[in-house]
Amino acid sequence: MDRRVTIRDVAAQAGVSVATVSRVLAGNYPTSTGARNKVMRAVKDLDYVPNAHARGLAGSGRKTVAVLLSAVDSPFYAAIAHGVEAEAAERDMLSLVCQTGGDPERELALVQMMREQHAEIVVLAGGVVEDDEYRERITRYAEALAAAGTRLVLCGRPAPVADVPAVILEYDNRSGSYAIASHLLAAGHRKVAYVGHVPGLSTSEQRVAGFRDALAAFGLPESAATVVHCDFGEEEGREAMHGLLDKSGGAPEYTAVFGADDWVAAGVIRALHERGYTVPADVSVVGYNDDPYAAHLNPPLTTVHIPGEELGRTAVRMALRATARTGGGPRQERQLLGTHIVVRDSVGRLD
Template identity: 35%
Template sequence: MNGQPHVTLEDVARSAGVSLATASRVLNGTTNVRPDLRDRVVSAAADLAYTPNAHAQALAGASHRTVGVICHDVSDPYFASIARGVMRVAGENGLLVMLASTFRDPGKEIAYVSMFRAQRASAILLIGSGFEDRAWEQAMAAELDPYRKGGGQVAVVSRHRSLKVDTVQPENREGAAELAKALLAMGHRSFAVLSGPRALTTVVDRLGGFREALAEAGIELAEEDIFEAAFTRDGGYAAANAMLASGRKPTCVFAVTDVMAIGALTALREAGVSVPGDVSLAGFDDIPVVRDLTPPLTTVALPLEELGAQAMELAANGTKSRSRVKRLGGEVVLRASTARPR
């Protein structure tokens, strides 16, 4: 080792003045890149002596039983519960887990995949929603395809199959539809949705399933009934305040994730709005804390730890055949945050 810092894909992209996705496509041989951008990336990589496998070369011949796990935010209880399942199965297989948080930055996700490739991780897991972005899909495929061809295993949780890798898919659309039907059965006919960014596949599925079930009952969920914010507790707080400021008075509010519902509950309480006296509130995921809220939260319970365990099982027992898909359903759990409307 010469003591020089390892040059990353981010360094190359910054030097070339291009996005991480463009740098990734160029360095992985993808052809659909403008010639001038390609030249800039190649030149920057040469100047910086960038080598994706620099670490692997330095440790040539060693056997690395490591798994790179990339999630949006490890502090989010949703991801923490899934990671628990990953860790359990990894431990059973003698694998060391390296964990990275992207904070929902698609560029960081691609950069972390590149780093784990350089570290010669034996498997890479992507946990959490994918992005409704064709450029991101192409850049991610440009990283994962050569990694898989070289023997690396890849599994994803809660994404569509655009990446053509092993997938564990919670039934987000179906679960949201069942929740809508349960709320309709309680007598609700006026709804608002606190939504995360619709660039995330999970949001698209949950919002779509909820909306379609309402439409089947003859109830339209208008765009004005949807309040979009960050896919976080603070996002739920902001979305609920936006709903209150709009003057809309639904009898039931659906937050597309429990952490958003937690923020919404605080906003409603601060505004003097009683849950469920004035408005019912429901979430999605059944993260452990929602049972201890006042009132406890109605939600769609997903087997979060099992999602992680199944993904790790797929990665640990990889196959060269076509990609595999495992689907895990959720269950509507009615708790005290929802009641019949007045």
Template identity: 40%
Template sequence: MTLEAVARTAGVSLATASRALSGTTTVREDLRVRVRAAADRLGYIPNAHAQALAGASNNTVGVICHDVSDPYFAAIASGVMRAAAERDLLVMLASTFREPAREVAYVSMLRAQRARAILLIGSGFEDREWERSLHAELDPYTRGGGRVAVVSRHRSLRVDTVLPENREGAAALARALLGLGHRDFAVLTGPPSLTTVADRLAGFREGLAAAGVPLTHVVEGAFTRDGGHAATVELLARGARPTCVFAVTDVMAVGALAAFRAHGLRVPEDVSLAGFDDIPLVRELSPPLTTVALPLTLTGRHAIALALREPHGARSRVQRVAGEVVLRASTMPPALRTDRTL
């Protein structure tokens, strides 16, 4: 039996169920009674390991990311875990699968277990309800001495931040592709509610606009390999004929490469393709992928270092991480293309 089942039976959120069973005093008494009754009826027994961790707050760091199976998050988590091991800290890792409510619930659980620090790895959401709910969990946690650090832009969180320069990196990539001679572009983008998506799309558009080149093709898909594949299929179905396609994440670009091949199109002979992040996989593709390289493992180390430093007054600290454009064989000047077009 799971905590999710208890929450459904009691008619409350996962975060409320977690707080009610952990004894947190911020839960109304009627809700606490309802949750405990549901737990008794379902035979739910709290995880003994998690309860034991509640007494080991100085040794536990919680890491919440969107999807640890994504190589981007796996690389950052690796940096966190290596740095934590050097400090004899235990890391608890959770994936939200880009569900805002699940992220809030996990923060609530880590807060109840008195984790020494909580790291949020990944884009924030353009979602007011998520912002309010997350503040309701993090504010009392930090007031009680808990530490929080985030990776990527979380617009309203007043916490220490490791900030990849997504907007600047995408603009630099646009300039590099313009330098190859491209003037007709398409962008495969993720959900606009993610700040990383918004920043990368805006930066690429700005880089083109500075050269007087409009961006005419934007196709939205899931922030995954399958999302990149589906977005590419939709682009082709629209009859668009860009000379270069930019996927806002390497994982989407991998899906795009597969879709182009399935439709008999060659990269870069028929269409150039670029991504963002420089996950290890893209160097082994055929052809290797042009991308914006971020120091992902180092980013994880930066995040845990910020979280474990002594507070710096009331002001939060921002550590910027620059990306570097890496031109590889997946892009070529359009003048060198074959006569085949999209």
């Protein structure tokens, strides 16, 4: 046949109604043995494949969890997606991974699509620029999804308003930054530059705050905090470090550099090597995220570990618990996962 076989074709072949075919295929309504045999014979003869999407909308298909990521090639986002998929698979749920490219309009379109397809859970992962527009947009998402019976999870994102109907799942970003900055300060470093601040980005603001907290805890004045603005990324970190070296006449002014993430730190190390400096003999460098390649840099990078896979798994578990309590539970639930330092070879002690 040139066209796709439909449920109406099966009904006509079996000599029964479309509703009877639907009931037989769904398996959740009583039907006579004779009707069932006719339908299954017609399905076989016509090589009919049930429309999984239509079955899902009818409530008899596999439930779906969608995770929306800024970039699927990011190790951090990939770890979250892996966790979501692993937990969903254990519960016989279908996972959909969507890339937004950091575009709010693309994100909005995907959220709307997931609402129309009656996804059980929608996970929005990663930091955002938190402003009035963001808060209004996310609140609108959450209310619309809740009305459709879908649970929204903000994973690694701040809650827009106090009572938004969503699961808020974060990791201790600020404390992780405080811990690794304190690691540098405890090693004797007092001239530390933070490279990779993106103003307004929730992830970045929290890490800079943790950096400043550590300086204050060690009795250093606020003026001791050197914060360099640049986007997250290896090339951005490399260019920023070259800029710092150019500004100081070519010689390192700072004994240590805190890269906002591991990619930035990798770029800082590249720039130092290109100028003939050694890490950590001349300058110590730390990062954030503990991406898989961090252990293979030269030298292996001291960094902060984020439990990416556990974030994904916990997102699914919390959303399902919240959905099960609909009507009797809180509109919003929160959980904070911990972070920890991974000490490798990129930090040297000062005498």
